[in-house]
Amino acid sequence: MGVTTNLKQLTRRYMKNNDCYKAGRKIKPKGIMVHSTATPGVMAASWFSRWNRSYKKGEINRQVCIHAFLDDKEVWQYLPWDHRGWHAGGAANNTHIGFEICEPAGFSYSGATMVGYDVQKHEEYFRKAWKNAVELCVMLCLKYDLTEKDIIGHSEGHQKGIASNHADVGHWLPKHGESMDTFRLAVKEALQKEGGDNLQPVAIKVGDVVKIKESTSRYYPGGPRIPNWVKDTYHKVTQIKSGGNLVIRGGKSCVLLGKKVDKNSKEESKGIMTWADIDGLTNLSARPKEDKASKGSGKKLYRVQAGAFSKKENADKLLKRLKSAGFDAYIRRD
Numbered sequence: 001m002g003v004t005t006n007l008k009q010l011t012r013r014y015m016k017n018n019d020c021y022k023a024g025r026k027i028k029p030k031g032i033m034v035h036s037t038a039t040p041g042v043m044a045a046s047w048f049s050r051w052n053r054s055y056k057k058g059e060i061n062r063q064v065c066i067h068a069f070l071d072d073k074e075v076w077q078y079l080p081w082d083h084r085g086w087h088a089g090g091a092a093n094n095t096h097i098g099f100e101i102c103e104p105a106g107f108s109y110s111g112a113t114m115v116g117y118d119v120q121k122h123e124e125y126f127r128k129a130w131k132n133a134v135e136l137c138v139m140l141c142l143k144y145d146l147t148e149k150d151i152i153g154h155s156e157g158h159q160k161g162i163a164s165n166h167a168d169v170g171h172w173l174p175k176h177g178e179s180m181d182t183f184r185l186a187v188k189e190a191l192q193k194e195g196g197d198n199l200q201p202v203a204i205k206v207g208d209v210v211k212i213k214e215s216t217s218r219y220y221p222g223g224p225r226i227p228n229w230v231k232d233t234y235h236k237v238t239q240i241k242s243g244g245n246l247v248i249r250g251g252k253s254c255v256l257l258g259k260k261v262d263k264n265s266k267e268e269s270k271g272i273m274t275w276a277d278i279d280g281l282t283n284l285s286a287r288p289k290e291d292k293a294s295k296g297s298g299k300k301l302y303r304v305q306a307g308a309f310s311k312k313e314n315a316d317k318l319l320k321r322l323k324s325a326g327f328d329a330y331i332r333r334d
């Protein structure tokens with residue numbers, strides 16, 4: 001949920017005429033490679049018409065395609081994230097999602113050197129694009145269980161022997177006092193914030209309508225028995241925390257059944273006001289969505305938490321706490 005809230009301006013438009021898209025090869029993303037365009041003033045949306053072309057048909061003079069471009073305002077996604085891109089000029093294409101940060105107008109290049117680049121004039125643009133780049137990385141890290149350590153610049157990729165010899169983005173970031181190291185740090189900090197915000201028992205949330213499973217006999221292990229009439233009605237969850245903490249009863253994470261909802265008329269009435277183990281409930285409000293980027297894979301939105309955040313200290317601690325409390329931690333991903 002929080003995963004995409006900061007990336008409101010992401011537009012998806014696949015470059016279906018590009019031979020790379022047509023090649024249709026999939027990867028399991030193991031990292032992210034940061035590029036910049038070396039083309040002053042051409043913003044993210046404009047790259048679609050430039051690169052949505054076929055090299056084989058002679059419409060473009062090189063074989064190139066990348067997952068996304070971003071600028072100070074928006075992110076344009078041009079390939080599915082798990083599609084093998086043509087951005088690294090090396091083995092990183094098999095492992096890395098790539099994106100290009102567009103460079104602002106008002107300077108030129110002499111070889112790989114920026115000429116007439118006015119740091120002060122471009123500072124605002126740079127900061128906004130930087131923020132979009134950080135947020136895109138956060139989203140992708142959460143999506144593919146990556147950390148900031150898995151992010152490299154194109155020039156770093158060359159040093160590692162997995163990318164062609166390009167200077168980006170090591171030629172640009174230092175002009176604004178930044179580097180790939182400070183970029184990774186920014187992603188790390190944002191990830192910790194996101195991780196903390198996202199780690200909540202959203203398998204069932206306030207406002208969801210639930211029913212008690214037929215097989216459930218007690219509200220929670222060791223708790224009161226559930227009378228049959230309570231199972232004959234639906235319930236609305238009105239609270240998932242108490243005093244800011246998750247509510248654990250009988251070693252299970254519980255939610256408050258604060259309102260009754262009539263099975264047929266859906267009318268709400270005074271609830272039983274009892275905490276109930278979420279494992280004993282069926283969430284009738286849960287609407288499974290498909291990840292559009294991974295067509296037809298039917299990826300589920302809900303997943304067991306354990307793996308996803310294991311690399312992040314912050315989330316790890318929280319997770320530990322939840323687990324020791326007997327809580328099955330889940331995270332909802334977008």
Ligand SMILES: [Zn+2]
Nearest residue numbers: 035154166168
């Ligand atoms: Zn590059």
